[in-house]
């Protein structure tokens with residue numbers, strides 16, 4: 362009987378879940394990240410929430426460990442955070458070591474896309490697959506590759522930085538310095554920019570999804586364009602690693618088939634027919650819980 366805690370460290374919020382031995386999230390907490398206050402403050406506030414979750418354990422049970430997913434460049438072995446673009450206040454800190462000391466519990470830390478991929482692979486849309494590529498599309502775009510049950514890290518932990526795959530060499534300049542990255546087409550801010558350019562109105566990516574569902578022609582076109590770019594990236598990844606199952610998560614994936622149908626159609630133009638015929642593009646089935654369940658899985 363092993364109880365663990367999964368934590369999703371985000372740019373604005375930190376979500377925590379107490380996870381039972383049968384992989385159910387039985388209790389939750391949510392706090393503001395406030396990374397500007399620094400690593401001591403963030404880890405102290407996480408520790409306070411972990412303590413409060415212990416109150417929800419059945420009598421006599423204890424927490425065996427904590428798993429945490431964080432955005433940006435990090436070292437999953439040392440648990441050090443490097444550059445977190447949206448969280449400068451905790452960048453370049455030995456985050457895991459500091460948190461582990463405060464909790465007196467074993468802590469595992471990894472990249473948020475990899476952690477959410479573990480969740481979908483073991484408990485969600487990739488449950489019955491041997492291999493899977495997870496693409497998370499929100500404020501940014503990330504991905505994680507699971508091959509025969511194991512995450513692929515690459516030689517310097519950057520495998521899966523597919524948000525910065527070029528889908529159009531003549532495309533928009535990306536904040537990473539490259540041009541025509543997938544992220545410049547499909548991220549929430551990219552959708553908002555494309556919608557504003559077409560309509561003169563500035564709305565969020567989530568609002569564009571809502572409007573598309575309601576039949577707004579501009580919103581539908583923006584999502585189709587994003588889906589087309591996503592399809593190019595999927596085709597390239599499928600041709601490279603020959604993995605069939607793609608699971609798309611993150612807030613933009615909330616658009617569902619309005620986005621994914623365009624991706625399913627466009628990928629056919631960019632890879633072998635035999636490869637395209639086997640690709641499955643599925644929306645995440647766990648939503649935000651993928652990160653919590655994946656972090657809990659990692660903690661075990």
Ligand SMILES: [Zn+2]
Pocket residue numbers: 524525535536537538539540542544
């Ligand atoms: Zn880029």
